Amino acid sequence: MPILEVKNLTVRYGNLTIVDNVSFSLEQGRWLMIIGPNGAGKSTIAKAITQGVDYTGQVLWEGMDIKQMKPTEIAKRIGVLTQSHLMGYSFTVEEVVRLGRYSYAPGIFSPRDDQDIEQVEAALEKTGLAKLRNQSILTLSGGELQRTFLAQIFAQDPLLLLLDEPTNHLDLLYQKQVLGLIRDWIRTTGRTVVSVVHDLSLAKAYGTDALLINKGKLVTVGAIEEVLTRENLHAVYDMDVNDWMCSLLGQWQG
Amino acid sequence: MARSQESFRLRDFLFFGIATVAVFALCVCVGSVSIPLKDTARAIWNSIWGLPVPEGISNPIILSVRLPRVICVALVGASLSICGGAMQGLLKNPLADGSTLGVSSGASLGAVIAIAFNITIPSFPFAGTMVMAIIFAFISLLLILSLAYRLDYSLSTNTIILIGVIYSMFVSATMSLVITFAYDKLRHITFWTMGSLQGSSYQNALVLLGALIIFGGVILSRARELNAFAIGEDNARHIGVNVKGVKLTILITVSALIGVCVSIGGVIAFVGLVTPHMVRMIVGPNHKRLLPASVFAGAIFLMLADLLARILFNPLELPIGVVTSFIGSFVFVIIFYRSRQVS
């Protein structure tokens, strides 16, 4: 059974149809790249999966309708990493990471067990933030901030990670760090990732599956090499993407 | 490995508790009429243990006038302060408060309508204004927030201020309209726009205490959720917070607390803005510490403001709202200036 299944997903804002009748499913351990031009509805699909927008159709987790689940139950299964902006208050890194454990003990009286503490420590270690644990998030660099939220997700320990262009505004080194951390995480734990990406070369480098979308409509979905064909990309981007990518990369040889 | 403790520690409790008790003692001992410390202590001691109280005017002044008033002031300060702290977390904006958003004015409008049109609840003489104040506080919050979200989803500082100004104007216009219809009650009505804790009774204190324990308790129990909101509403949803549910809970409890405070003490502006801001500088933004500390600090702040109101122009009294507004406006500008520097 697929871990995630989206059936006839449609999202409307007023008269505008952002996502139009999209269906796909995803097996465990895969990394799905959602690809498409600006305004194609990529982020909206991600938002619908985490119940961030109203939609019609169904989002099923192992056959269960996510709409019927409690927020904490969803959070144990799906974690989200988006672009992070500057925060209003000076919480410490550790406070932010600890909130990742919220779904396991949401009540004020629910005890924090050793596993909670271990998970937080492991997440801080894995992301290299142990030394910064008491630093205010307002003083962090963009990469450190993004790693803090990644650590929060590691603490949250979801079965599926949803990335909504989290590395877009980051310096290259941080992009590499964050994506590397995620790939290691998938490989060691067998988790699943859904990524909204802009950058086709990144998509090809990290993804196993791809979903191509244009103007809210699904173009094609499947294994990444089957989706990112010359014909498909040409239909969506109206240019020969392969040629261009090759010519760009050719510059770097030698 | 040293792990920082998130919640309010015993040490913090002692620190804030002792400060509150000290200020409380000061406010009971100092007043418009000066009464020797010894007499004050004896009056309170004897009445606690049921001993006969000595003759003289100092006893009624201490026991019937000053003590209930200081208690009410402390409770109102604590309640308004925890409300301010909760709203600033929920909306991720350090300038959000019952008075800046216009919720307090909304509550006073409810009380005014109850007085003007004789809306009462049989056998509970005071409850009519209180219930109306609570309902109007809640309606105001809903109106303000839905308007604000429509204008600017991220609820920036500018939007908050703008909405607060607009809504306050709207309320004052409506109030003038109500007064035109109920001219004979003008004097009753003017009270709600002022804020006075003169003549507070032990019954008032009991009502305030009950409200603070119930609603304040609910707010405190949502400290972690408020932390998540203070980091970002999207982040809160992603980690599994029931965003709509928590928001509704906080809005209802905050409205109820503000409604109770307004129906007893009138509109006292800026308390919920000043104290959480100061407390945040001491204990940090984590609501597990911020909220309990705000309760104490709010009590301290309002007791001191009331003390100033009582003794500054003795034998005249200043309305307490004048003192808090005076301090609050300065703090407001400082916070606003800082928040603009950051962004």
Place this chain on the structure above:
Amino acid sequence: MKFIRLLATVCVLALLLTFVAACDKKAAPETTTAAPSTEDAPAETTADIPETTAEATTEATGEADATDSAEGPITVTDMLDREITLTEPATRVVALTASDCEIIWALGAGDLLVGRGEYCDYPAEVLDIPSVQSGAETNIEQIIALEPQIIFMNKMAQSEETVAQLEEAGVKVVICDAANIEEVYTSIALIGSVMDKNDEANAVIEGMKADFAEVAELATGDGTETVYFEVSPLEYGLWTAGNGTFMNEIANLIGLKNCFEDVEGWGEISEEQVLERNPDYIVTISMYFGEGPTPVEEILSRKGWGDVTAVKNEAILNLQNNELSRPGPRLADGAKLLYEFVYVTMARK
């Protein structure tokens, strides 16, 4: 970006202004006291012009004598020292303040009143006369539509623009603004001379003087017993009338001492101070709306007030009809009521 910053600054200023305005409202006594008193100019407003009004007294009464014999133009000086000339006595007048309304009625000229301020309520017949908005919301159009020759108003909330607009429309403005009993006589004389009721005015003045003299004569107090005037009840913050108010003046007249005579004009005072100053009598001017305890019962039931002499002796008088606050002929009635209460009712107990 600059525009947003500017906008934000403006908003902050606006917000601050609202609060300052709110504070203003709190500081001004007239908004908190009984509604009609918005019109009963509290004492301090006229405190700054004692000499001019004294002058006006002689001039106004002087003119009045002159016009008695000769028909023709009347020239009077009002209580802001403005000269007003009329070709003939006024037969259509509007009075914005309740006190002027009462004076006109006392002069027997009630039938010449074509309009009244909204807060004029005495005698009851006044309510049949068309009312106009007064005070800060004075409605000039309403007034002009009534086609009066004269409008009487006080200084409060009347801007120079209002006056100028009225005069332009051909309505002569006469300012009556009395801060003490002597000035009330001046107002009466002034209104009398404008409306050709000099004899009646003199009779009212003499009547008041006689009443005051009578109570002053009968009163046996030597200024040791104290009285506390409560303008606003505890629930809304205690307000009292101090030095420079009619209540203070009348208390002194009948040999009582206002226990808050150190307060200038009207002011919010501390409950503790009332208990400490322990007044022998309490006069409250709270209105009773027919629900709950009466103002007297409410004072008697206050916690901690049991040891106050006035409460112990139940020496509390409730005057609900502005007898002691309105600068009109009924001040004499107020003095009589207070005298009777202190020296007859209470003495009998």
